[in-house]
Amino acid sequence: MGNVIILCEHKNGELIKQSLSAAKAGIDAAKAMGGKSYLLLIGSGMDRVKESASHFGTDGVLVVDDPALAGYTAEAYAIAAYETIKSQSASLVLSTTSAFAKELLPRIAVKLKAGMVSDILSINTEGGKVSGFTRAMWAGSIVADVAVDGDIIIATVRGTAFEHAPKLDKASEVKALSVKIDQQTLKAKYIETIEHKSTRPQLTDASVVISGGRGLKGPEGFKTIGQLADLLGAAIGASRAAVDAGWVENDLQVGQTGKIVAPNLYIAVGISGAIQHLAGMKDSKTIVAINKDPDAPIFQIADYGLVADFAKAVPELVEEIKKVK
Amino acid sequence: MKILVTVKRVSDPEAKLKIKPDGLWIQTEGVKFVVNPFDEIAVEEALRIKEKQTGEVVVVSVGDKVVTEQIRAALAMGADRGIFVNYAGSYDSYDIANILAKIVEQEKPDIIILGKQAVDDDMGQAGFMLAELLGYPQAAFASKVEITDDKKKAKVTREIDGGLEVKEVELPCIITADLRLNTPRYASLPNIMKAKQKPVKELTVESLGVAVKPRVTVKKLSEPPKRKGGVKVESVQDLVSKLKTEAKVI
Ligand SMILES: Cc1cc2nc3c(=O)[nH]c(=O)nc-3n(C[C@H](O)[C@H](O)[C@H](O)COP(=O)(O)OP(=O)(O)OC[C@H]3O[C@@H](n4cnc5c(N)ncnc54)[C@H](O)[C@@H]3O)c2cc1C
Ligand SMILES: Nc1ncnc2c1ncn2[C@@H]1O[C@H](COP(=O)(O)O)[C@@H](O)[C@H]1O
Numbered sequence: 265m266g267n268v269i270i271l272c273e274h275k276n277g278e279l280i281k282q283s284l285s286a287a288k289a290g291i292d293a294a295k296a297m298g299g300k301s302y303l304l305l306i307g308s309g310m311d312r313v314k315e316s317a318s319h320f321g322t323d324g325v326l327v328v329d330d331p332a333l334a335g336y337t338a339e340a341y342a343i344a345a346y347e348t349i350k351s352q353s354a355s356l357v358l359s360t361t362s363a364f365a366k367e368l369l370p371r372i373a374v375k376l377k378a379g380m381v382s383d384i385l386s387i388n389t390e391g392g393k394v395s396g397f398t399r400a401m402w403a404g405s406i407v408a409d410v411a412v413d414g415d416i417i418i419a420t421v422r423g424t425a426f427e428h429a430p431k432l433d434k435a436s437e438v439k440a441l442s443v444k445i446d447q448q449t450l451k452a453k454y455i456e457t458i459e460h461k462s463t464r465p466q467l468t469d470a471s472v473v474i475s476g477g478r479g480l481k482g483p484e485g486f487k488t489i490g491q492l493a494d495l496l497g498a499a500i501g502a503s504r505a506a507v508d509a510g511w512v513e514n515d516l517q518v519g520q521t522g523k524i525v526a527p528n529l530y531i532a533v534g535i536s537g538a539i540q541h542l543a544g545m546k547d548s549k550t551i552v553a554i555n556k557d558p559d560a561p562i563f564q565i566a567d568y569g570l571v572a573d574f575a576k577a578v579p580e581l582v583e584e585i586k587k588v589k
Numbered sequence: 590m591k592i593l594v595t596v597k598r599v600s601d602p603e604a605k606l607k608i609k610p611d612g613l614w615i616q617t618e619g620v621k622f623v624v625n626p627f628d629e630i631a632v633e634e635a636l637r638i639k640e641k642q643t644g645e646v647v648v649v650s651v652g653d654k655v656v657t658e659q660i661r662a663a664l665a666m667g668a669d670r671g672i673f674v675n676y677a678g679s680y681d682s683y684d685i686a687n688i689l690a691k692i693v694e695q696e697k698p699d700i701i702i703l704g705k706q707a708v709d710d711d712m713g714q715a716g717f718m719l720a721e722l723l724g725y726p727q728a729a730f731a732s733k734v735e736i737t738d739d740k741k742k743a744k745v746t747r748e749i750d751g752g753l754e755v756k757e758v759e760l761p762c763i764i765t766a767d768l769r770l771n772t773p774r775y776a777s778l779p780n781i782m783k784a785k786q787k788p789v790k791e792l793t794v795e796s797l798g799v800a801v802k803p804r805v806t807v808k809k810l811s812e813p814p815k816r817k818g819g820v821k822v823e824s825v826q827d828l829v830s831k832l833k834t835e836a837k838v839i
Contacts, residue, residue, distance in 0.1 A: 275751075337756065338717065339726055363749040367729035367765075370682070370717035379683060379804025382712045396808065401711055402606055406615070409809040451759040452726035455744070460752035468750075472838070496839065504768065514732065514748045514769060521627075521706065521768065523750075529838040540602065546816055550836040552828065558821075567819035567836065570828050580825040588833055 266299025266392050269349055270322070271359040271369075274305060277312035279320075281469045282360040284428035286421040287320050289387060290358045291429055294323075296389040302326050302352065306344045308334040318435040325438045326352070332445040335454025336364065340445050342371035347443040349376065354416060356387075356394055361420040361524070373418040380418040381410055383524075385425040403520040404543035423468055424526035424547055460513040462500075467516060470499035472529045475518055475545070476511075477503035479534020479555065479574060483511045488578050489533050495582055495589075501525065501545075503535045519544035533574050537562025554578070590644035590740065592635040593698035595689065596663050597625040598656045599709040612809045624659045627704025629666075630766040633773040634734060635702050636667045642736060645669045647696060651688055653677040657789060664784035665776035671789035672696075674797070681803040682710075686718035691797040693723055698761065700743065705730050705765040716765040726758035730767040736760075 270290035272283040279287075287303060294301035300323035305314055310329045318325050328344040349357055349372070357372065359365035361383045373380040384397040385407070396411045397419060467473060474493045476486050486500065493500050501518040502511070518525055520543035530548035535541060537553070537560055545551070546565055553566035556573050563569040570577060600606060601621040609616050624632070635646045648663040649672040650656040660671040674688055693701060706713030720727035728734070728745035732753065735744045740760070747754045748767045776784070794801050822828040832839045 336754075337726075338729065342721065363730060363747075366713055367717050367727065370714040371721040371727075373683070373714070374686070374718050374721035379681065380712075380714055380718075381805055382714060399711075400813070401810070402600070402615070402709055403602065403711070404813060405606055406608065406810050407813045408807050409811075411806050411808050413804045413806075450726065451762075453757045455755040455757055457749070457751070458746075458753040458755070508769065513752060514767075515750055515752055517768075520708065520711065529832070529836070550832070550838050551816075551819075552832070563821065564818045565816045568828055568831055569819070569821045570825065571821060572825075577825055581829065584825050584829040585839060588829055589839070 265353065265355055266294065266297035267352060267354045268294040268299060268301045268356045268358065269304050269352060269354045270301065271304045271345055271357065271365065272317065273360065273362055273364045274307065274310070274313045279313065279317055280362070281428065281466070282362055282423035284320065285423040285426040286358045286360040287322065287429035289421045289426045290356070291321055293356055293387050293389060293394065297355070297392045299355065300324070304345065304348055306333055306341050314438050318438050319431050319433070320429040321432050322436055324436050327438060327440050328443050329440060330443065330445060332447060337450060337452045337454050338368045338371055339450040339452045341368055342375060343445055344443045345372050346375040348441055351441070357416065357418045358421050361422050365420050369418050369420055376416055376418070378416045378418050379412040379414050381412060382420050383422045384419050385422055400543070403539045404546065405539055422524060424524055460515050464493060465497065465499045467499045467501055467518070467523050468525055471527050472496045472498035473501050473525050473527045474498045474531045474533065475501035475503065475535060476506055476533050477535030478505040478509070480506065480511070485534065485574065486512055488575065491582050492578055495585055503541050532562055532566070533578065535562055536560050537565065590638065590642040590700065591696065591698040592638055592644065592646050593693065593696055593701045594631050594635040594646060594648050594663070594668065595703045596628040596632065596648055596650045596659045597707045598622050598650065598652055598659045599625045599707055602626060602708055608810045608812065612811070613807060614810065622655070624662050625704050625707050627706060627708070627766050629773040630768070630770050631702040631704050632663045632666050632668060633771045634766055637771065638700065638734070638736060642740065647672060647698065649674065649689065649692055651676055651680070651685060660789055661784050662776065664787045665781040666774055667780065670787055673789050673791045674794060675791055676794045676801060678801060679803055679806065680801050681805040682712045682714035683718055684801045684803055685715045686722055687799050688794060688797060689715070689719050690722040691799055700760060700762060700764060702764045702766060705767050716763050720763040725761055725763050727763040728756055728758050729765050731764050732767050732769040734764060734770070
């Protein structure tokens, strides 16, 4: 009892950074409950990632490596995860709040007949058990304390709410498990991923994010903020309005129903500051807003507000930063 | 083709919300309630599939009597009939999935479309739990849905973290709608009138044989710490100097 399993997403032989937040949350929860923590990796051809995953301070790494799991489907991965979790007597199963986990963990929860909470901000433990969680509701305008009944609880972890588990020299034990996946019964087939390739850092990992909104008027406007992003090594984000308009890729949307980020520096350009957008960035350390409307709500939460037309202000900003860098 | 689509009644995303004195829920007096925006997209997609394939769109909502307003809204968009599951207590996404599973057993739809998440609880679970309960495949976060010519499969493009992913699922299947799937139509006045005549069947959780027993319960709501607004800077130079010397972020 008190054991925690952290299902980790990985890509190109590495854990995704957000998984390290879930790992940290899980390791700490296991300690508080007097149990053990295990990372769980599912996929195909994972020699590299299982080695690197063994250095994050969990009591072990469980690996389900099978060619049948090469293309991700929630249907197959849920079977692999369920069989593994069942064999480990876990009381808490965590994963990061990513697209991967959001559709996968609810299936696992049903297999385990367990309650699930999404996108938690903290875990409370008491007497060797999870006593509750906090999480955001209504686009982050309200925080809720929630309790979950049952011997096993499933949760996704908000990446920005927990530190990353540090990488250690010491390696924990890696244990391979085999699970039988019958492709025929899945009724689902992975076809392809249309990856949005970019040389910029990942939105959720970047220490600087520059986001554009409807005020940028079109894809050209994103080129303008792109110069600033290049200068600062920043990731580009966007409001829903800019994504809906097709100016940038869908995976750049920041907000309640997009990605949650909390970089050192967030610069919102031509974004009004709707609550759904704020939900995705209001925990950033320093927030800058550039907007031509002095009454735009974004100014109410920005540390530094500049009332200006972006088309003039952003190129000026590029020049000015070059001077001081 | 029979398509089942779900609508949840939620507070208007624009509404300013206050917490009730008991701290257990939001104050609902004076708040406008709407169809969960993702469910509106789900209804629109169901209608578009029906328009291409012929068939029927059935809309279901769980809640107390007031949720029939949201069922009527979906009927006014063009859905054919409604199912109202009268249940006034609290529930979690798992309960909703259990209730919906019973309705699927009765109705046997070819496709079930839900929103990817309800914008009040922001859980985003019910669709996937339903898929698992039924043993159906799922296409989450759909931005494009194509039914194959033999009407046996759906090819779905999905919004994922690093871009898009294409997946093929056999029917019957679950689809959850993402923002870019479509732009929902407005209900015209004549259609709003017509919707009043469309049949809405009332059921109870007891009659469906479901014992609602939320595993997840809200214990207390509170306001998040408010972020203080800062200053307006006079110029780009001013901004850069503050970022460098005060915030130390560049
Ligand atoms: C269910 C649902 C989910 C949602 N999820 C999200 C989400 O996850 N993320 C999100 O961002 N939104 C989300 N939204 C949408 C949100 O409510 C707002 O509509 C959206 O954030 C507005 O985008 P915007 O600020 O770019 O556009 P607008 O509100 O139109 O603001 C544009 C701003 O640009 C300024 N501007 C115009 N011209 C210039 C110029 N030349 N220079 C400088 N400034 C200029 C204007 O003054 C204005 O403030 C969601 C909405 C719903 C209903
Ligand atoms: N009370 C309800 N009635 C009908 N559908 C619901 C209800 N609650 C949730 N749903 C559906 O389930 C989806 C996901 O809800 P949730 O898991 O709460 O985020 C919503 O978009 C709805 O389509």
